[in-house]
Amino acid sequence: MAEYSTLKVDLGDRSYPIYIGQNLLDQADILKKHIPGNSALIVTNEIVAPLYLKKVEALLDGIRFESVILPDGEQYKNLNVLNTIFDALLTHHMDRNTTIIALGGGVVGDMAGFAAASYQRGVHLIQIPTTLLSQVDSSVGGKTGVNHPLGKNMIGAFYQPRAVIADTNTLNTLDDRQLSSGLAEVIKYGLIKNANFFDWIEQNMDALLQREPKALAYAIEVSCQTKADVVAADEKESGQRALLNLGHTFGHAIETGMGYGEWLHGEAVGAGMCMAAKMSALLGWFSNEQVKKTISIMKHAKLPTTAPESMDEKQFLDLMSVDKKVLDGVLRLILLKSIGDAVVTSDYSKQQLAEAIKLAYTD
Ligand code: NAD
Ligand code: GLY
Secondary structure: OOEEEEEEEOOHHHOEEEEEEEOHHHOHHHHHOOOOOOEEEEEEEOOHHHHHHHHHHHOOOOOEEEEEEEOOOHHHOOHHHHHHHHHHHHHOOOOOOOEEEEEEOHHHHHHHHHHHHHHHHOOEEEEEEOOHHHHHHHOOOOEEEEEEOOEEEEEEEEOOOOEEEEEHHHHHHOOHHHHHHHHHHHHHHHHHHOHHHHHHHHHHHHHHHOOOHHHHHHHHHHHHHHHHHHHHHOOOOOOHHHHHHOOHHHHHHHHHHHOOOOOOHHHHHHHHHHHHHHHHHHOOOOOHHHHHHHHHHHHHOOOOOOOOOOOOHHHHHHHHOOOOOEEOOEEOEEEEEEOOEEEEEOOOOHHHHHHHHHHOOOO
C-alpha cells in the first residue's frame, strides 16, 4: 500500500491535489480518479520510459492510451520537439476529453503541460514528476512552456494540472548531480519565505544527500506547501509569485549563455541565488554573514556558487535584459532582506547591477 500525504493547490473550481509518498505508481485508483474521459497520452522521455512507463501504463486498465517518448535533455525543450506531441495526439485521434499524463522531470512536465494547454485549446493534464526538482517545483503551479534560442522558457502558458502525483521512490534512480539540482529549489523556499526551513535544510543536508526517505518527504512537503500557498495567492505572477524566481534571472542567463543542458537548471539557480545574496549585501540589505551562509549551504548541497568564467559581464547583462520580469523595459530582481525574506525590486542602479555581476565570479 502506498503511504502518502495530500496537499491542495487552492484555485477555486480549478483546485487540485498534490500526492506525495512512496509507491504511488503502484496505486491505480489515485491516477484513474483524475482522468475524466476514456483516453490518455503519456508523454515521457527516453531515460524515464525504460524505468517507469510500464508501471504507469499498467495503471490505465480500461482506458485507451498511447505513449510518446521524447529525446532527453533541456536542449530538446523546444517547439520542434513539442510538435511531436501534437503529432502523436492527432495520429491517435485524441479528442478534447483526452488527458495528457506528463511522466518525467521538469522538461517533460513543461512540454507536456504546454501541449495540454494548447491542443484543441486545452485538454486535461496530470503531472507525474520523477525528479526532485519537478517534485518540489515545476509540476506544481501551472507554468508550462518551451525555450527559444534567445531566451529560456520564453514561449508558454499558465495551465494547471488536475493532479500532481509525486512518487518519491522514483528519486532512487536519479543521479547525484540531478538530486543536487533539485535541492537548489528546496533551498530557494527557505531563502525566500522560511528561515526555520532554511535552518532545517542546513541541519539535514547530509540526510537529504543520502536520500533518507523521511528527510526527502519532509523537504518535498514543505516545498510544495510553500509553492501551493504562493500560487493560490498569485496564480499569474502579478505580485508575490515572482519571489519564486530568486536566482532565476541570473540562472536563466547561465542556461541560455552556456547552451541549454550544459548547466542543470538547479545548478544555474544555485549560482544565481549566490549572486542575488551578494547583490543584496551590496545594497546594504543582507549581511556578509548571511551571504556566507547562503554560499555555504549551496556548497554543502554540491551546487556551484560562482558564475562560469566563459561568460562575460556584457553577456550577462544582455541575457538578463530579456527576462520575463522585465516590465516596460525595467528589470525587476528578486533580492533578499534577510534569510526567509525576499522582495521583488527595481530599486538598484545599473552600476550596482554591473558591480554585482563582477562579484558573481568569486565566492
Ligand atoms: P529534466 O527534466 O531534464 O530531468 C533531469 C534528468 O533526469 C533528465 O535526464 C531526465 O531524463 C532524468 N530523469 C527524470 N526522472 C528520472 C528518474 N526518476 N530517474 C533517473 N533519471 C531521471 O530536469 P529537471 O531538473 O527535472 O527540470 C528542469 C526543467 O524544469 C527546466 O527546463 C526548468 O526550466 C523547468 N522548471 C520549470 C518550472 C515550472 O514552474 N514550470 C519550475 C522550475 C523548473
Ligand atoms: N518556478 C517559478 C514559478 O513557478 O513561479
